[in-house]
Each structure stands twice: as structure tokens, then as C-alpha cells.
Amino acid sequence: MAAGELTSHQITQWYLERIERTDRKGPTLRSLIEVNPEALRIADELDQERKTKGPRSPIHGIPIVLKDNIDTHDRMTTTAGSFALENSIPARDSGVASRLREAGAVLLAKANLSEWANFRSDYSSSGWSARGGQCRNPYILERNPCGSSSGSAVAVSANLCVAAIGTETNGSIVCPSNANGVVGIKPTVGLVSRAGIVPIAHSQDTAGPMARSVADAAILLGILAGPDERDPVTRQMRSGVPDYRQSLDPDGLKGARVGVARDFAGFHPGVDKLFDAAIKALKDRGAEIIDPVKFEGRSELGKNSFQVLLYEFKADLNAYLANLGDRTVVRSLADLIAFNKRNEDREMPFFGQDLFITAQEKGPLTSTEYLESLAKCRQLSRENGIDKLMATHRLDAIVAPTGGPAWLTDHVNGDHFMGGSSSPAAIAGYPNISVPMGFVHELPVGISFFGRAWTEAVLIRLAYAFEQATKARKSPRFLREAEVRSSS
Numbered sequence: 001m002a003a004g005e006l007t008s009h010q011i012t013q014w015y016l017e018r019i020e021r022t023d024r025k026g027p028t029l030r031s032l033i034e035v036n037p038e039a040l041r042i043a044d045e046l047d048q049e050r051k052t053k054g055p056r057s058p059i060h061g062i063p064i065v066l067k068d069n070i071d072t073h074d075r076m077t078t079t080a081g082s083f084a085l086e087n088s089i090p091a092r093d094s095g096v097a098s099r100l101r102e103a104g105a106v107l108l109a110k111a112n113l114s115e116w117a118n119f120r121s122d123y124s125s126s127g128w129s130a131r132g133g134q135c136r137n138p139y140i141l142e143r144n145p146c147g148s149s150s151g152s153a154v155a156v157s158a159n160l161c162v163a164a165i166g167t168e169t170n171g172s173i174v175c176p177s178n179a180n181g182v183v184g185i186k187p188t189v190g191l192v193s194r195a196g197i198v199p200i201a202h203s204q205d206t207a208g209p210m211a212r213s214v215a216d217a218a219i220l221l222g223i224l225a226g227p228d229e230r231d232p233v234t235r236q237m238r239s240g241v242p243d244y245r246q247s248l249d250p251d252g253l254k255g256a257r258v259g260v261a262r263d264f265a266g267f268h269p270g271v272d273k274l275f276d277a278a279i280k281a282l283k284d285r286g287a288e289i290i291d292p293v294k295f296e297g298r299s300e301l302g303k304n305s306f307q308v309l310l311y312e313f314k315a316d317l318n319a320y321l322a323n324l325g326d327r328t329v330v331r332s333l334a335d336l337i338a339f340n341k342r343n344e345d346r347e348m349p350f351f352g353q354d355l356f357i358t359a360q361e362k363g364p365l366t367s368t369e370y371l372e373s374l375a376k377c378r379q380l381s382r383e384n385g386i387d388k389l390m391a392t393h394r395l396d397a398i399v400a401p402t403g404g405p406a407w408l409t410d411h412v413n414g415d416h417f418m419g420g421s422s423s424p425a426a427i428a429g430y431p432n433i434s435v436p437m438g439f440v441h442e443l444p445v446g447i448s449f450f451g452r453a454w455t456e457a458v459l460i461r462l463a464y465a466f467e468q469a470t471k472a473r474k475s476p477r478f479l480r481e482a483e484v485r486s487s488s
Contacts, residue, residue, distance in 0.1 A: 008043040008061030027478040031154035032109045033132040060104035065164040068110040071196035080198045081115035081129025095193025095228040111151030118148035123351040123414035138476035143406035146179035148172040153180040163211040169200040171422035174434040178402035181444030189429035190236040193228035201312035214464040218244040250468040252461035254286030256396045259293035264400035267419030270440035278437045301380040307373040310359045350411040381428035397451045402434040405443035425450040433463045436473040
């Protein structure tokens, strides 16, 4: 566009045609729930503005997809994938959508997701929503895309947009990034506004960028980051937003101290082999490796975090739904449970709403159980967790496998997670970046870089240097089933 070779209209039109060929037909990925009917008009306006005033930002005229739990005040709805919010158009943009529009992005579409960000049932199938159906992994279509930002990752991986926005409470950005061979950045809670995002839990929720390269994700993070008067936690930023493009140094691993969290490996031999090769690549590029570093109290951390999520989900979702007013038929979690019962054939054909029911039984956020669980989570994940390891070993980052190769989608038994490393950073509210590190047969697997709060610039530098050294990502081929080859 800067050279005058392409316009935003041409790029947007190309993506719309590719969506029709690939998402709606052909492989039928089902990564998107709805396309913005105003996308081409917006692109035309941005093209004219580029001619007369120049670009607003590095993403001027760039088509971006948003997960369908991120409010937009336009002709698209925001439904978290549920028929309960089918016609919901919020009164104003989310903080994320507002920043994207101000930067000149074309909001192209709303992405499919694990319905209600995968906090409806323990027996869910990631990537399934009542409105969007089952999202499919572009590498092998019968495999699962993970979630809950399933559609965001698939749309990026299959090149249906330049980049996308996902949200994470625990693993919902990094897991689909891992399964679909893209880069995902889960920022520090407070770096990116949560205003106008359908919530799970305010102590862990955040939005973040997903892209095919660390550079694109870093540029997009710089657009998203910053204070928002509607989200008090964004005031915790101690300084202005860095220019994350300055972290894109191919030699960024030289002299870095990187801890290896072996506790999060060992769940799949193919992943272990890739992880060992990744550690060697880090060392070869100049990093000092501390192997292993050990987390304590993982099971206790998980139990306490689950209680926190249940309490906060009820309180936060009730507040979000109440704020929608008469734009929706549900005004509370209790209304939502009743709606699902009335519409069981559409909303619950494969799995129920056991998590909704359990959360509804919880008391207010003044409850002793909630307050004690929250304090325990912060102690185990922060003071006695990431902060302690970073200080003890003088680390710049900790690395671990993001997750395993994608499992077969199974609507009878639900998801089949093998392992992953998202919990410490997610529960602490600290940053985490997943980058492709290789393939197990035809399925991508990622490596995660995580560390202290507000260290996104450091993690981007390390992740970018690793990415440039390994160049592990390959485009998907939309295979119908796995082409299993010997790993010897």
C-alpha cells in the first residue's frame, strides 16, 4: 500500500473472496461467524485518507478479525457464539475495537470460538459454538483447533485475514496458537483494555494479538496496549507503551538467561524431541540455559484458580449482561441457564452447562472462599512462582512446550488435552508468547516464552530471535486426515 501497488479495497476484497472459498466452502473451516458488511466501504474510506493525509498507523487499511466476544458497535453482533445474544449490538465499541478503528484497521469479521469462551461445560468440544458450528483445524480438518480463540487462530493460519484478536483466561490464546501454527501473545493483565469484552474472570482475562509472525503480533500489540478509562486495571502501567518493533532483533537471544520448565514437558515424546531441539537453538543463538527450573504447588494452584473463575464468572457476566439492557433477552447468568434449557436442541446438542450451574451456586465476591482462593493463587503463581524463579535464577524468561499436537475433534467425549504450560502466567496475570517450534507428523506445536509482569518487550525480543533462527512455521494444507510418517 505504501508503494501504491495495492489498496486496502483490493486486499479486503481478496480476503472476502478467500473467506467464501475456504471458510464457507472448500475445506469449510467455520472459523468466522459473520463478516462485516461494511468492510469494503471502510477500506475505500481508508484508501482515500491514505492519499490525502497519509496512514494513521502501521495497520492503516489492514483487515483484522475479532473474536466474537469483543464488542463492536457496528452492523456485526457480539454473541460469544450463543443464540442467547444472537441480535446483540452493544451500545459502543470495546476498548480493543476502538483502538483498532482509531489506528485505521478494517474490522473484517467476527471469529468463531468455543462458546462462552469455553466456560460452559467440562465436556465441551473446543471451537464449537451454537452460532458458528465446529471450527476445524486447517492442518488436518478432523483435528481440533483448541480454544477458546479457535476461529481467530484458524483465520490467521489459513490466511483469511492479516491478523486477529483473541482473548485468554487460561490458555485461550496460546493453545489455539499452538494447535494452528501461529504466534499468539497473551499480555499482562492491564496492558490491554478489557472493557466491552464478554468476561470470564477479571483477575485473568485479557485480549491479545494472533498473527503468522512475531513481527506482526508485536506491531498489533503496540496498537492494542494502553490505558482505558473504562478499565481501571489499565492504570497499573508504570510507563508508556513501548514501541515493540524495537524488540525485533534477530540477535536478541545473545546473553539472555532462559529457564527451562521441564515440569510442563513429558506428556508426548514428539513434543519432547522438538522442545529439546528448541532449547539447543536458544543456546546456539547465545542464550544461557538454566535447565531445569521447577514450579511448586501446581495442583493446589489449579484447584484455587478454578474457584476464583467460578466466582468471578458469575459476578462479571451478570455485570456485562445487565449493561446490555434491552438489547438481549438474557440479563443474568440465571437467565442464560434458563435460555439454554428452553433451547436445548440448538444450544446443547453435544454437551451441557455444568459450569454455568456450578458458578450460579456461588456467592458474592466478598465470600471467604473466593478471597482465600484468590490470595492463594497470587501467592503460588507470583511470589512463590514466576517471580521467585525469575529472581532466584536471574532469568529473562521461562520456556516450556505450549501444548501437544491437536487431538481428534470428539463431540461425544469432549476435548482430549494432553498437556500444556499456560496456567502459571495466566493465573498470575503475566505475559506469555507462543511461537511455532515444529511439527509432530503434520501437526504444529509451539514453544511458550513467559515471565514477569510488563515484560512483553523482553519476551518479544527472545521469541523473535527464536523464530528467525528456526523458521518452523509452514502453511496448512487442509488435509482430510493425518499423513503419519515415521519419526526415525
